[in-house]
Amino acid sequence: MRTPALLLAALTVVSPLAAQQQPERAIRRTIPITRSIQRGLEAGTRDSTGQPGARYWQLRTDYAIEARLDPATGIVSGRETVLITNPSDTELKDLGIRLDQNLFTSKVARSRPVTTNTSGMSITRVRANGRELNADSLSPRWNSTTLVRVRLETPIPAGGTGTLEVSWAMKVPVIPEGMRGDRMGAWGNSLFQLAQWYPRVANYDDLRGWDNDPYMSSSEFYNNFGTFDVRIDVPAGWLVGATGQLVNSGDVLTPTVRDRLARATASDSQIVIVGPEERGAGKATLAGDRLVWHFLADSVADFAWAASIDYVWDATRATIPGRGAIPVYLLYMPESTRYKETGAMARHALEFYSKLWMPYAWPVFTQVDGPEGGMEYPMLTMSGPGFGVTDHEIGHQWWPMMVGVNETWYGWMDEGFNSYMNILSGAAFQGRPAVLDGVGQRYGRISGNEYELNMMTDANFSGPMYSFTTYGKAPMMLSMLGGIVGDSAVTRAMSNYAMTWRFRHPSPWDFMFSMSRQFSTDLGWFWYYWLFTTESSDGSIAAVTTRGDRTEVTVHQAGEMPSPVVLKVEFAADGPPIKPMKNAVIDGNTATVTWPVDVWFGGSRTFVAPLAFGKRTIEKITLDPHGRFPDQNPADNTWPAAAASAPETAPTSPH
Numbered sequence: 001m002r003t004p005a006l007l008l009a010a011l012t013v014v015s016p017l018a019a020q021q022q023p024e025r026a027i028r029r030t031i032p033i034t035r036s037i038q039r040g041l042e043a044g045t046r047d048s049t050g051q052p053g054a055r056y057w058q059l060r061t062d063y064a065i066e067a068r069l070d071p072a073t074g075i076v077s078g079r080e081t082v083l084i085t086n087p088s089d090t091e092l093k094d095l096g097i098r099l100d101q102n103l104f105t106s107k108v109a110r111s112r113p114v115t116t117n118t119s120g121m122s123i124t125r126v127r128a129n130g131r132e133l134n135a136d137s138l139s140p141r142w143n144s145t146t147l148v149r150v151r152l153e154t155p156i157p158a159g160g161t162g163t164l165e166v167s168w169a170m171k172v173p174v175i176p177e178g179m180r181g182d183r184m185g186a187w188g189n190s191l192f193q194l195a196q197w198y199p200r201v202a203n204y205d206d207l208r209g210w211d212n213d214p215y216m217s218s219s220e221f222y223n224n225f226g227t228f229d230v231r232i233d234v235p236a237g238w239l240v241g242a243t244g245q246l247v248n249s250g251d252v253l254t255p256t257v258r259d260r261l262a263r264a265t266a267s268d269s270q271i272v273i274v275g276p277e278e279r280g281a282g283k284a285t286l287a288g289d290r291l292v293w294h295f296l297a298d299s300v301a302d303f304a305w306a307a308s309i310d311y312v313w314d315a316t317r318a319t320i321p322g323r324g325a326i327p328v329y330l331l332y333m334p335e336s337t338r339y340k341e342t343g344a345m346a347r348h349a350l351e352f353y354s355k356l357w358m359p360y361a362w363p364v365f366t367q368v369d370g371p372e373g374g375m376e377y378p379m380l381t382m383s384g385p386g387f388g389v390t391d392h393e394i395g396h397q398w399w400p401m402m403v404g405v406n407e408t409w410y411g412w413m414d415e416g417f418n419s420y421m422n423i424l425s426g427a428a429f430q431g432r433p434a435v436l437d438g439v440g441q442r443y444g445r446i447s448g449n450e451y452e453l454n455m456m457t458d459a460n461f462s463g464p465m466y467s468f469t470t471y472g473k474a475p476m477m478l479s480m481l482g483g484i485v486g487d488s489a490v491t492r493a494m495s496n497y498a499m500t501w502r503f504r505h506p507s508p509w510d511f512m513f514s515m516s517r518q519f520s521t522d523l524g525w526f527w528y529y530w531l532f533t534t535e536s537s538d539g540s541i542a543a544v545t546t547r548g549d550r551t552e553v554t555v556h557q558a559g560e561m562p563s564p565v566v567l568k569v570e571f572a573a574d575g576p577p578i579k580p581m582k583n584a585v586i587d588g589n590t591a592t593v594t595w596p597v598d599v600w601f602g603g604s605r606t607f608v609a610p611l612a613f614g615k616r617t618i619e620k621i622t623l624d625p626h627g628r629f630p631d632q633n634p635a636d637n638t639w640p641a642a643a644a645s646a647p648e649t650a651p652t653s654p655h
Contacts, residue, residue, distance in 0.1 A: 024603035027562050029525040032532055036207040037509045045206040046507070050514025051500055058505055059204040060085040061226040067198075068233040069307060071189045077169040079125070082201055084162045092156040094149050095128060096202030096210040099142060101170045103182070103196075103215055107144040111218040111460065114182045116173045119143070121199070125167035129154040146215040147202065166199045181371035182217060184304075184382070191308035191333070193370040193382050198303070203406075205505055213408045218466055219459040220407035220414075221400075223301035225503050230295045234307050236288045237281035239274065241331040241366040242305035243379045244297030252291045257284060257313075264315035265325035270343035273313040276334045284313075299361065299503050300378035301404055306331065306368035316343035318350035321359045326350075332369035338385035342367065345387045345429070349394035352425045356491060357398050357498045365394070376401065391425050392418060403498050404505045411459040411466075413508065416474020417494070423475060424491070436487055438627035440479035445632055447536035447559070455531045456508065476630070477530040483628025484526075484564060484597075485519050493518040525597065529561035536630035537563040541623050542606065544639045551611040553621055553639070561630060562600035565609055567593045568625035572617040579614040592625065 033041075040046030044055035062085075067078035086092050102108055102120035123142050126133040131153045142148050156162035172192050175185035184195040196215070203211040203222045211222050232240055240246075249258050260273045274284040281287050297303060314330040328346050332339040346367060354360045362379045367390065372382040374389040376396035383393045395418040399405055405413040427434035446452065452465045455473060462469050482490045497506070497514045506514075508531065516523045529535050538559035545552050555565050569591045571578060578586055584593040591613060599607045611618070623637040631637065 025560055025600075025605060026603060027525060027601050028528050029522065029601070031509065031512055031524050031527050033509070037507060040207050040507070043206065046510060048513055049517050050497070050510050050512070052504060052510075056504070057087040057206060059201075059224045060087070061201045061224040063198075063226065063228045063230070063303070065198055065228065065230045065303070066233070067230065069192060069194075069235075069238075071192070071235065071238075071309075074172045074174065074186055074189060074192070075169055076172060076192075076194060076197060077167075078198060079167040080165070080198055082164040082166075084156060084164060084201060086156045086158060086160055086162070086204075088204075088206065089158045091158050091160075092152065092162070092204070094151045094210075095162075095164060096204065096212070097148050097150060097164070097166075098146060098196075098200040098202050098215065099123075099148065100146050100196035100200070100215045102143060102146050103217055104173050105143060108146055109214065109216060111216040111466075114173070114217060115175055115179050115185070118171045118173050120170065122169045123166065123199070124169070125165070126150070127163075127165040128152055129156065129162045129164075147212065149210070164199075164201060168199055170197065172197075175371035179371070180373050181382075183372055183375045185371040187371055190310050191306070191370055193304075193306045193368065193372050195302075195304040195372075195375065195377060195382070200302075203505075207507060211406070211408070213458065213460055215408075216460050219409075219411055219470075221302065222406040222408050222505075223404070225299055225301050225404060228295070228297045228300060228303040230297075230303055230305075232293045232295070232305060232307070233290055234293065235281075235309070236285050236291050237279065237283075238291075238307050238309050239279075239284060239311040239313055239331055240293045240305060240307045241311075241329060241368040241380065242293070242295045243300060243303040243366075243377055244295035245364055246293060247296050248292075248294040252285055252293050254283065254286060261315065261327070264327040264329075265317040268316060268344070268347065270314050270316040270330075270340065273315050273329075274311070276312055279310070279312065297362070297379060301401065302377050304377035304380055304382070306370055306382065308333075308370075310334070311369070314339065314343060316347055318347045318354075318360070318365065320350065320354050323359060323363070326360070326362075327364050329364065329366040331366065332385070336369050336385055339369065342385045342390055345390040346394060348429050349391045349425060350397075352428055353395060353398055353421065356421065356424065357495050358402070358502065360397060361402055361502075365397070367393075387426070387429060388422075391429070392422050395421055395425070398498060402503060403501050404503065406505070406507070408460060409458050410456070410508055411470035412455050412474045413506075413511065415471045416455075416477075419471050420475040420478045434487075436475075436479045436482055436628075438479075440476050440483060440629055441624060441627035441631050441634060443473065443476040444536040444538055444559070444630035444634075447534055447538075447630055447632070449534075452534050454534055473530075480530075480563070480628050480630070481515075481523075481526065483566070483624075483626060485521070489519065525562060533560070535560040536632060537561045538632045539563065539565075539623055539629060540633070540636040541621060541639045544621060546618070549612070549615045551613075551618055553609040553611060555607045555609055555623060557600065557605055559630070559632075562597050563624075563629035564597045565595040565599060565607055566624055566626070566628075567609060567611075568620075568622040569593060569611060569613065569618055570620040570622075571613070572619055575616040576614050578616050579612065581612060584613075 104118040105120040381393035399414040536559040542556040543554040
């Protein structure tokens, strides 16, 4: 079809000069309030201060599980009883039950391929509130989804309790050599990592009721807090690492091993608990056919474990403020020699984040080797050796394990925050200052990619840039925030937010409200542009004019996101004294001058920044000298002009 001449004229490419003359922009300064958070605010379960509302509540689930591993078949069978406490003002007429192992069947929707297929979960018995359900009729339906809803003949009353009893079996996915597991898996029939392995009561909260998002592999989880009382039946000689404390070591371990464990917190050294020549029944564990390992965990939202006949076992300690020394256990394959360095890395992470955010909450931490190269669970990580993966997975003990965010929907609230704090921890481990300069600015080279969805999009459906949106963007956002209020103020406010929501379920609005309140600053514009859009600032120095002892710098912002105006002014070494300005910090022959973001709220895309430093010659001016504000082309941020830089691509990250 022919294009009308008028439309052709409208499609004409705008020149760079014309772009600087584009219409005024309307700066949005408020945060969108969705129906879910509005319900919470009206009900009093949430509060505009970012603190839990006076009527805040959350479902509690307490599990008692008995499980048995058959290494020859790779099958784990189990039975569980879940006590469900409903503190809401609404009776529960049904239950949401998660069957995440069904991800490995060919019948469910996935966001990415899995390494192997299984038959999923086989449900043999279901009993809810004392009423037996027909498991035979449920199995076909239960096997084709990762989330089912069970209608309760007897509802769980508001303020009351109910029970769910399930018996099930599953085959652990075998991971081919050279491939990574999907958050778990088996190496042959000698090492098993178990996660998402039991039927789990879905989260039920004050914002949306039952969490109905399916498990699709990329996005992670949103679980209820409670206790786990778990007994794991494995062959004698096998070592088990798990969420929680082993409470029956006398029933499974030899006196020699128990004696070594008792000395694990005596020093920072990494000591051998079970060496390569000490494995097996009668040496590492008590003799016999099979042994039952009993673990207890309180205030956790999940339970995972690993077992192997081939594991060796080391231990060290981490010293936690207010708690003292806790044991750090490392169970790994003998050929994983880099694990000999991993104890110090784990200790650093646990201690560093305990000081940065809040103390690690639990009495023990365990890291286990296996096909899953990096995944986190309460008190336990499945991780290979090395600082990066150890530090990152341990970081998740804070979010989401202590601060129970909805990872399925808002993955940036755990993965993104973790990526940010890994920058701080990595620098501290190397004994150098953390560098956040340049991080925020880099987003400008990604903004505008049509594959990117905003950070408030359900992460299950965030498309091909899932990794960037979930892992990479939050450090950029927090770098910019640090450029406005200071990096130490950011970490201090996040620490207060973490302590406020410890073992609770904050939403993004709770985080935004909390941070704005602590800075006593209206940051609605900041949260809106970073979280609800994919816009950038794209600032530049459009012109510099000098008349007498006064210089005017014309700053232009082509993007929709506003940002403060920060200019670094470099003077000649000699000349008249540099006069002070009230919004400037002078250091030798350099001054840094700042105007708040408010200068853009009138809608203009240009701001004329007056410099009144006297007659000292200005040799160079740099906009955003610390690289904190999103900018597509930082080369046009200097006067005299600098060369252009290459575009940036979106990064990818681990769990």
